[in-house]
Amino acid sequence: MSQMNLLQSINNALDTAMAADDKVVCFGEDVGHFGGVFRATSHLQEKYGRGRCFNTPLTEQGIIGFANGMASQGHKPVAEIQFGDYIFPAFDQIVNETAKFRYRSGNEFNVGGLTIRTPYGGGIRGGHYHSQSPEAYFAHTPGLKIVVPRNPHQAKGLLLASIRDDNPVIFFEPKRLYRASVGDVPEEDYELPIGVAEVVREGKDVTLLAWGAQMEIISEAAVMAEKDGIDCEVIDLRSILPWDIDTVVASTQKTGRLIVSHEAPITNGFGAEIAATVQEQAFLYLEAPIMRVCGIDVPFPLSHETEYMPDATKVYEAIKASVNY
Amino acid sequence: MSQMNLLQSINNALDTAMAADDKVVCFGEDVGHFGGVFRATSHLQEKYGRGRCFNTPLTEQGIIGFANGMASQGHKPVAEIQFGDYIFPAFDQIVNETAKFRYRSGNEFNVGGLTIRTPYGGGIRGGHYHSQSPEAYFAHTPGLKIVVPRNPHQAKGLLLASIRDDNPVIFFEPKRLYRASVGDVPEEDYELPIGVAEVVREGKDVTLLAWGAQMEIISEAAVMAEKDGIDCEVIDLRSILPWDIDTVVASTQKTGRLIVSHEAPITNGFGAEIAATVQEQAFLYLEAPIMRVCGIDVPFPLSHETEYMPDATKVYEAIKASVNY
Amino acid sequence: MSKSIHKPGFILGDALDIPTFRVLKQDGTLYKGASEPDLDKDFALKLYDDLVFIRVLDERMVGAQRQGRIPFYLASLGEEAASVGSAAALQSQDMIFAQYREQGALRHRGFTVDQFMDQCFSNERDLGKGRQMPIHYGCKALNYNTISSPLGTQIPQAAGYAYGQKLEGLDAVTICYFGEGAASEGDFHAGLNMAAVLKSPTIFLCRNNGYAISTPSSEQFLGDGVASRGVGYGIATLRVDGNDLLAVYAATQAAREYALEHQAPVLIEAMSYRLGAHSTSDDPTGYRSKEEEAKWAKKDPILRYKHWLTEKGWWNDEEEKALYASHRETILASLKLAEKRPMPKIDEIINDVYDTPTPQLQQQLKQLKAHIRKYPDKYPKTSGRLDA
């Protein structure tokens, strides 16, 4: 075990993966010599050579196109998109190509080796274009897996699992936590399961559900609610696609109440899918409507970031509203 | 009034808009001399010249980038994307640029004049890449409006409103109905409201909600259910963004039951947002969970298209399940 | 560092005037100064067989689409030499990324008549499991990456594929075909620039056939065609007469050598003409003249190659008739069988979305099957075989 921050644990996971399998290759803008603008790929070029860790030209569609090709050839590319906000030029390569590669070819070819890493989320005073949480844009796409870790330990285990999963995975990294989140991380190689949620706190009154950086917020709200005698169950979804319906439904059936929280705008965010599915599968158990505490329907604002954020007080108010419904 | 099919009504709307306002300009791949691969822009180049109706090079990101620029200059570009399946290379221009142009500039600049027209949907034996219904990908994006007509009369009125609306609008055209849907269309200039749903059939037992080509399907299911004595209310949402929450909630409160149907895969489709919102706003009125009859979570398949489609029998079964819940 | 000038002066689009490499005249004789690539008789005849097979196949399948037997088809009429000639210069370990009009390359690699038919009829033997429209072929065993409709996406993919081959130290390149229309996509720019900078041994072969559906190349780009862009990327570039099989063959052979030796990409622009409609959904009379078509029909690449074979004494009229007749027969026989084969079973609707179906997908399939059981007549093609 060592103490690592989230960035270090990601760097460590990449190092572990590259050491274990020479098919693993890391690239993206500024990823090579410099080690990435956040330094997630630090020292990998030194260790594994320019062939396996390198800068690309500044073209996200090219990065993912190139990665799709490498993956279909049998490599395991780990492509970095510098900010989640800049993943959209690669949207066609991801949604029309990556996601459909195996299906359309009848499994003659696949890009299962591909992992796309990208920092997402607010809290760094980054405004419109350094703050978005684009997971829901991909969640409507069969063929992709989507994973979001909440802390350094989770990050290493989930990233190793993503790289080795025989399906393309988009791995969203909560950049607000890159240096802020520090914890014990095993030095050895380990994987955490994709598609499985984790109940991080058991409770009986209300289920709180989130992923990534938002886990801190709902956990804080759970503590606030505890003082009012409300006992929250807190779940980290961890994977957006495929998502662990059973765990979430079971918890909701137990508590009768579900609150989902994400930073992205509320309309058609992934909270919508969760609410739609759970109201169907837990209908007779619900004692209050499923509530969503999310960003409002505006581009991510700079000066009103504090107001925009689905913070702990907002989640706490929703908990009370749910209990008092 | 004349009898027109859906394509003719769209062509007529474009003609009407271009005649009324010389700031309206139409372009896209094969849109010029040839009039588009579906012929929606037939004869417009002859009538209005090559300056106002023209072919572009084969680049969707360029088409929308160019259109954003023209719109910010004060023109009203009507850009065609040849198939909805090919809109993804333009995703960045739409989601990061079009949608945020006004907000990010504090209203110094806007692209309110922009309309993006694109055919969508299955039913033409088109497989993965000529069948998708991508509306939900855009529905998570504040700043966009999204409109889908169900027949020729609606198409003309909604397209004219979209072109003149001072916000960017994506106008999805149900290509399966291009020639199949024929009806009376006024020759004169008229507009239908954006953001307002239409109750096309009143009923008291179950609310059925859809848009575009799927309206035929749910209407057929309503007729099937009628034979069982089930009285369905049928609503055409017409606008996906902004959507008419009040009408849908009011109807659901009345009937106590809601079934939403769309062709796109179910997970995080726009049906998710509708179910999430309505379960919250009509919670105490619901007598059954809100149900979604949608595509399954696979790329649009060619040979199993019939099986994939959320057809009338599937909607009919959902109606019975809802009533018998 | 570039040299200095002290008066502002523009470099214009005609600064490069890239010549066209030609070997064969239309009458089958060689241009002065040209030399024949080294093709032995058997191989030369095999190439002719490929050309004729594709021409007959295209004709037959356009017919099948008109009869409503398949929903769509897309012919390569007039462009057969570009794909057959280039594929012939490659090795079987070289990967092919095609656009959709390169059935010639696939045939050359050994795709069987049944495989073509099974794909076009989306039946249960289709390697693609009936999931894509006709002509979206793919075959792992033949190193032919499955075709995808969105244009240009294969271009950076090919660069990445070749990079992977290079990392493994393989004696192999990747060829990437695309039209001059697709070359306007952003992915073209990304793919060529990345291949150049990252030194991927990729042969980019642009089929410039004058049109992208109705859009003539004059409305697609200015400048000196697609070839002139190669120079901007620092990519070795060559323009070739795409209707001249021998020139295409020699050019591709040179390109392969160059790519391997320099571990770097090459761009070939093959000048040709789409003699037929864009696809069975298209009617070119709306956008071009019969005269223009007739002018190009005279440059038929198959005839040109046949004249060369005849000149060499390797071919005669009798063999010609027999070859066409035999291909017609094989193709028709295969077609009749393929259209009777059942479509893939309903279980295939959820396979291959992931490596193994997720619980959600299994649930969705279960519900779908239950529904089909309730309404078997609505789903005649699958309802009879739900449990088989």
Next chain:
Amino acid sequence: MSKSIHKPGFILGDALDIPTFRVLKQDGTLYKGASEPDLDKDFALKLYDDLVFIRVLDERMVGAQRQGRIPFYLASLGEEAASVGSAAALQSQDMIFAQYREQGALRHRGFTVDQFMDQCFSNERDLGKGRQMPIHYGCKALNYNTISSPLGTQIPQAAGYAYGQKLEGLDAVTICYFGEGAASEGDFHAGLNMAAVLKSPTIFLCRNNGYAISTPSSEQFLGDGVASRGVGYGIATLRVDGNDLLAVYAATQAAREYALEHQAPVLIEAMSYRLGAHSTSDDPTGYRSKEEEAKWAKKDPILRYKHWLTEKGWWNDEEEKALYASHRETILASLKLAEKRPMPKIDEIINDVYDTPTPQLQQQLKQLKAHIRKYPDKYPKTSGRLDA
């Protein structure tokens, strides 16, 4: 039709060797054969004022970021001549689409010191209503389209904007600035090709400053820089010394004339060097040498221009000191006021998403305000002014 060759031969990346247009030597004298553009004394001094203002502003704001007063800043150190010199050759009706390192062009157009400050401090007077990070300026009155972070997106937009101007028959062009890194984006390809084919009077000005954050241009592209791509698009192209204000001015003037006369685009590649960090988030010591930086520091474009002014007898040391002092003072005074101004009211969070807020947005604002009222201490910057 292009000429024929009969042996396969590649055209290589060095086929075009595009020269660099220079007027001024570093010592302020002219190159032999060069001639001065026609700048009168007042205008020449106004340009110097612009250059110095920007240099002082950048220095001050980098400091403000270090002190934690603003979250981010991005300087144009070493590249001031490229934006000031080009903007100076335009007319006020010409639209500017910038990347983010062209504060010089904006200053030249008349953006005030307070306007710069209000944007950087995201206060209620910011024209952009505090919604974007510092340096994302925009100003309708000055025809400066608001800057957007996603790279390259402005390139096809500029082509479309210019096309709109052309349709209206205006005596105006659009200039579009971008870095050599951004030129790798697909939008670059789309924008230049569309401008060429659709004949948009657009001046594409690439600032080639050697780096895209840490990535040197040698890992961005091969070939002869960005200029050589222009030829491939059939666009009139010119390379200029970006540290030579007079050359940039003359080149842009020629480009504007060309664009209007031919109703067609022009590509200018301005060769320069980013003397400072990429932004306040960056530290270049991780990826380049002090020697390299020192070499370029000697080519300082502001010094070069000052030497020219001095040579002409238009400038002296006293004026120099006074100018720096006065800009420092004005900027500091403005900064202090700007940082005290309140941020935009909370209502602005929903304005301008659409032309008028939708009912949903109004509802969301209402709920947000109610929440802020409940927790005023959590939202100190807006809670005091909810109803004002």
